[in-house]
Amino acid sequence: MFTRLQTRALRVGALRLGGGAPVSVQTMANADPRDAAALAAQVASCAERGADIVRLTVPDLSAAAVFGEVRKASPVPLVADIHFDHRCALAAIDAGCDALRLNPGNIGGPDKVREVARAAKAKGIPIRIGVNGGSLEKDILAKHGGATAEALVESALRHAKLLEDEGFRDIAISVKASDVPRTLAAYRMLAERTDCPLHLGVTEAGTFIPGTVRSAVALGILLSEGIGDTIRVSLTDAPEREVKVGLEILRSLGLRAPGPSVTSCPTCGRTKADVMRVAAEVEEALERRAGGHVAANAPHVAVMGCVVNGPGEARDADIALCGLKGAFALYVRGERIGTVPEGEAVAAVLREVEKFSSTENNGKGENDRDS
Numbered sequence: 001m002f003t004r005l006q007t008r009a010l011r012v013g014a015l016r017l018g019g020g021a022p023v024s025v026q027t028m029a030n031a032d033p034r035d036a037a038a039l040a041a042q043v044a045s046c047a048e049r050g051a052d053i054v055r056l057t058v059p060d061l062s063a064a065a066v067f068g069e070v071r072k073a074s075p076v077p078l079v080a081d082i083h084f085d086h087r088c089a090l091a092a093i094d095a096g097c098d099a100l101r102l103n104p105g106n107i108g109g110p111d112k113v114r115e116v117a118r119a120a121k122a123k124g125i126p127i128r129i130g131v132n133g134g135s136l137e138k139d140i141l142a143k144h145g146g147a148t149a150e151a152l153v154e155s156a157l158r159h160a161k162l163l164e165d166e167g168f169r170d171i172a173i174s175v176k177a178s179d180v181p182r183t184l185a186a187y188r189m190l191a192e193r194t195d196c197p198l199h200l201g202v203t204e205a206g207t208f209i210p211g212t213v214r215s216a217v218a219l220g221i222l223l224s225e226g227i228g229d230t231i232r233v234s235l236t237d238a239p240e241r242e243v244k245v246g247l248e249i250l251r252s253l254g255l256r257a258p259g260p261s262v263t264s265c266p267t268c269g270r271t272k273a274d275v276m277r278v279a280a281e282v283e284e285a286l287e288r289r290a291g292g293h294v295a296a297n298a299p300h301v302a303v304m305g306c307v308v309n310g311p312g313e314a315r316d317a318d319i320a321l322c323g324l325k326g327a328f329a330l331y332v333r334g335e336r337i338g339t340v341p342e343g344e345a346v347a348a349v350l351r352e353v354e355k356f357s358s359t360e361n362n363g364k365g366e367n368d369r370d371s
Contacts, residue, residue, distance in 0.1 A: 004226040006105050007197045010126045011168050013077030014097035015052060017172065018197030018229045023255050024052035025246040026199070026232040027239040028081065035339045039070045042239065048288050051243045053230065055079040057102060058088045068095030079128070085144070086112035093119050097344035099172075101128045102159075106135050110162055111225040117168040127163060132203050133177055149185035152177065157193060172229070176203035183218045187227055197229035204234060210237040212245050217319045219249050244287070247369075260286035262300040263313060271305035273323035279303040281346045286353065299356045301349060304321045317354045321345055332356075 009019025017023055017024060027046050043054045048076035058064050058080045071078050079099040080092035093346060094118075096219050099118060107113055120127055128190035133147030136155050144151035152175040160171055173196045175186040183202050191198060202218050204209035215233040224230050232244045250256035264279035282303055290298065304310035310322030314331035321328040321340075327347045330338050332352055340348045 002224055002226050005191055007015070007229055008169070008195050008197070010172060010197055010291055011124075012079070012126060013052060015077050021229070022326055023223065023228060023250055024095075024230040025050060025243055025250065026055060026079075026230055027051050027242040027246070027255075028054040028055040028057070028232065028234075028317075030245045032057060033057050034066050036069040037068045039066065040073050043070060043074050043076065043078070046239050046243050049240050049243045050287065051239075052078060053079060053080050053099075054239075055232075057081045058092050059083070060085070060088060061091050064088055065089035067092055067097065071096045071098075081082075082107065082116075084108070084203050085355045086116050089116045090119050093123055093125055097125060098125045099128060101130045103130050103132065103135050111161055113159065114166050117163050120170075121166070121168050122171070126172060127168070128172040128174060128199055129159045129163070130174045130199070131157055131159075131176070133182075147177070147215050149175075149177070149182050149189060152182075152186045153189045153193065156190060160194065160196060161254075165351070168222060171200050174199035174201060176201045176234075178202065179203045180214055185220060187222050188225070191227045198229050199232065199241075200228040200233055201232045207236045208241060208332060215245060216249055216252075220253065223249070223253050223255065255349050258298075260290060260298060262286065262298070263298040263304075263317060265303075265305045265309060265313075267305045270308065271323055272325040273305070273345075275303055275305040275323055278321065278342070278345050282349050285346060285350055288352070289350075299353055301353070320348055321349065 008016040010017045015024060028101035029039055029042045033044045034060040039056060046054050054076055056067055056078055058067055077098035079101050080097040081101045082089040083103055083106055110195050130150050136147055136151055140151050140155050156173050159171060160212055163171055171299050175190055177186060187198060200219050200222055205214045205315045219231050231246050233242045235242050247256060251259050260283055262283045267275050282301060302317035302320035304313050305323040314322055315334040317332060320331040326342050327339050329336055330340050331349055
């Protein structure tokens with residue numbers, strides 16, 4: 001559909017970033033940075049839903065030690081998010097982080113950045129320069145009259161040069177604004193001036209609905225122009241929800257496998273079962289089953305509210321539920337096979353999904369199942 005801009009290639013743990021690698025989805029844990037069990041559970045939950053990379057804040061040296069514990073059990077690469085104290089970056093490197101995120105404007109000056117760069121280079125750890133409008137250098141703010149797109153880009157390139165002057169080139173960059181127009185302008189400008197991989201995002205995008213819309217508009221436009229190597233949707237919400245939105249943005253552009261195919265009706269006064277809850281739970285269960293990377297043979301599931309469109313959708317879907325009073329009629333390949341109570345509907349669909357996938361895979365080799 002479009003040609004992606006070529007950027008230099010990095011590795012974040014086992015994951016390729018830039019250089020034509022698939023666009024990855026990131027999120028950031030919001031559990032207590034000193035609670036290893038809570039962080040590990042959140043990282044696992046996000047990975048299960050399709051996150052490729054998870055970022056953890058490291059606000060002090062005790063959190064760096066916890067980071068190391070979580071990293072040992074993490075199924076995906078972990079990025080250490082560092083502000084104010086460069087010693088936390090050094091500790092995170094020692095703890096085994098897969099990448100660092102630095103905001104050089106608040107890390108303590110060029111000498112501190114150079115020290116971190118030397119340590120990261122010795123361990124082969126990439127650094128993302130994360131520039132936000134709220135932490136730009138005073139001279140740049142004065143020069144541009146505020147946190148303009150030009151100011152964001154100038155700050156990012158200044159710090160990229162600082163790293164490159166140390167012989168450090170494993171650099172990714174983000175220039176996040178809190179509105180769509182500045183985000184678009186900054187990333188377009190940056191893409192013309194560097195070959196560093198670009199981490200896309202709208203910072204402080206908002207609560208679920210406005211944040212999703214702003215992120216989808218900005219990231220969708222940039223990705224459709226070939227700009228961007230990894231994305232993070234920043235929502236005032238659970239990190240799992242950020243992953244869901246990020247995956248859907250990539251899927252809508254053909255940059256990720258289609259994912260669970262769930263058709264559901266908007267409901268109306270004829271509906272006598274809780275279609276909204278059942279449809280959401282079916283979709284969530286299928287996402288978790290697939291880990292966000294759905295095989296080509298994933299079935300099409302329909303969850304319909306009544307007999308008006310339900311039977312017709314059931315004919316077109318592989319597996320379907322049609323709402324009754326407190327129950328659902330269950331269809332498989334267009335044939336009604338029974339009725340299930342509302343409370344058992346999700347489990348019934350999942351049983352049929354397993355049967356469907358087993359039948360479709362019967363006699364196929366491993367290569368036939370790759371997506």
